[in-house]
Every structure is written in C-alpha cells, then in structure tokens.
Amino acid sequence: MPQLCILTDNTAQFPVPVFPGRNLVQVISLHVENEGEYFGKSEGVKANDFPKSLNNGHSLKAIAPSVEEFELMFASLGQHYEEILTIVHSANFSKTYENAQLAVENSKGREKIHVVDAQTISTGLGLVVQAAAAAAEEGKGASEIEDYIRNLLPRLYTLFFIEGLTYLHNTEYLGKGQALIAEHMKMLPMFVLDNEEFVPTQKARNYRHLVDLLHEFLCEFLTIDHVAILQGIPPFENETRALRERMALDFIDTPISEHTINAPLAAIIGPRSLGMFVLQAEE
Numbered sequence: 001m002p003q004l005c006i007l008t009d010n011t012a013q014f015p016v017p018v019f020p021g022r023n024l025v026q027v028i029s030l031h032v033e034n035e036g037e038y039f040g041k042s043e044g045v046k047a048n049d050f051p052k053s054l055n056n057g058h059s060l061k062a063i064a065p066s067v068e069e070f071e072l073m074f075a076s077l078g079q080h081y082e083e084i085l086t087i088v089h090s091a092n093f094s095k096t097y098e099n100a101q102l103a104v105e106n107s108k109g110r111e112k113i114h115v116v117d118a119q120t121i122s123t124g125l126g127l128v129v130q131a132a133a134a135a136a137e138e139g140k141g142a143s144e145i146e147d148y149i150r151n152l153l154p155r156l157y158t159l160f161f162i163e164g165l166t167y168l169h170n171t172e173y174l175g176k177g178q179a180l181i182a183e184h185m186k187m188l189p190m191f192v193l194d195n196e197e198f199v200p201t202q203k204a205r206n207y208r209h210l211v212d213l214l215h216e217f218l219c220e221f222l223t224i225d226h227v228a229i230l231q232g233i234p235p236f237e238n239e240t241r242a243l244r245e246r247m248a249l250d251f252i253d254t255p256i257s258e259h260t261i262n263a264p265l266a267a268i269i270g271p272r273s274l275g276m277f278v279l280q281a282e283e
Helices: 067-078 096-106 122-137 142-155 165-170 176-184 207-218 237-250 263-269
Strands: 004-009 025-028 031-034 037-039 060-063 083-088 113-117 156-162 188-194 197-204 224-231 256-260 273-280
Touching: 004 067, 004 122, 025 067, 031 263, 060 165, 060 263, 067 083, 067 096, 083 096, 083 122, 083 142, 096 113, 113 142, 122 142, 122 156, 122 224, 122 256, 122 273, 142 156, 142 273, 156 165, 156 207, 165 263, 188 207, 197 207, 207 237, 207 273, 224 237, 237 256
Parallel strands: 004 025, 004 083, 083 113, 224 256
Antiparallel strands: 031 037, 031 060, 156 188, 156 273, 188 197, 224 273
8 A cells, every 4th residue: 555645625736747746646626606606626617707806796705625525535545545644725715724624533544644734825835735745755754744844834935916805805804895995996915925824915006016026025035946926817917027037137047837827716816816936945
C-alpha cells in the first residue's frame, strides 16, 4: 500500500501542470449554486457565466464540501493509502477546513489523517500542494511534510483586487450597503491575507494605480521564488502586461505564471478580480 496521498480542494490552481508527486494528489470539490440551480463539483458552470455584481438580485454562492463528503473521501482513500494529508484553502473563504476537521473526528483511523489550513487559495494553494507532493514523492511522511508546509507558509503572500464587492457581502465580509456603495463608486480595494485574516489595505484610484500598487508590493522583496498572477474575467490584460514589463527589469530570473480564475473562487470573490501570489525565497 502506498504510504501517503495529498487531498486538496478544487480552488487549487497549479503553476506547473505536471510536477513531482502529481499522481499522489486527489481533489475534493466545492459546489456552486447559481440562480437556484445546484452544480455538484462545479461541473457545468464557468466563471465567465457569473455576473460582475450581485446587486440586481442575482443568487450565487460557493458551497464547501460537506462533512459527509469528506468522510466518504477519507474512507475511500484510506483503502489505498496509509496516510492522508489534507491541504485546503484558507478558512476565511469557506467552511471547507472546518468540515474537514469535523470529518476527521468522525473517521476511523483518524490518527492517520492530517488537515492543514494553507492560509491561501487558488494558485497559492497550488504552490503549497506542489511543494507537499514533491516532498511526498521523496518518501517523506505526513508529519514531516506538515512541518515543512508550516515553515513555508510565512513566505507565501496573497493579495486580491476585487471589483464585485457584493460577492464579499454574500460571503459575509461586508455589509450590503457598504458593498453597494463601494461598487457604485467603482472602488478598487486591495485585500491581503494577513495572519489568517482577509483585510483591506489600500484602494487603487484607477487601473494604472493598481499596477503601481502591485509593483510596490513586489519591490518589498529582495528575492522571490515564484510570482503567480490570477486573471479575472474579463482579464486585466493591459495591467498585467505593464506589471510583467516592470518585473522583467526588477526580477529578471523570477518565474512568473499566469492563470484565469476558476468557478469556485469566482463564486466567492467575484469573477472580476485580480490576484497575485508571491513565494518569497528562503534567506
């Protein structure tokens, strides 16, 4: 029986499609409820189908995998692997982490199941899972990999510019009035995941200023292992092109990957969002 598998959720987006240990990675899905229609495993729904705003009575939300779904997944994987290392997106975005923990308490052989809050999402989660999978491929055990991940997380930075603030009202981050006013004023707030909190930090005056803020954020780092840019729908093509041009001067050898927001994340923060994930190099 293989020693270990890694379970993650379908908000994860991988900077490299094929990576060491990819065969050890399994995925559990968030679901999407759109206008009263339920899409299991987010199948049959795309981020570009979602409205830019939820201010006209649109009904859309992401639904975390249930405790029962995690229990079934753990039972199934437990027949094939000795240990299960579960790495899911930040608990700030959904009940996925909470439900995984509850399922462990109800599962047989729960001492063999480990659950980690990656404190990030999307490509940030993908970076964490890739690192864990590479370690598993080398034969490391779940506890050792968990320690390795927890040492990596302080070097991973996540930020978003979010236009559809009514989506954040839907996920209970903002009051309805606050979200509606911000959208009406066409605000471009920047949110950062900091100490497990999803907090607003600055506001871009316009799209050009947005590029300035992203570049200023990057310039706080001396060395970077990877930068991942998450495009919304429609994409911020001019802005990301300008950012890449600046990065070509300041971070010549830094790998950059670019991705398009997927349905589960778009249902949480809205399709018209721009994200950036920075993995700081070890000192």
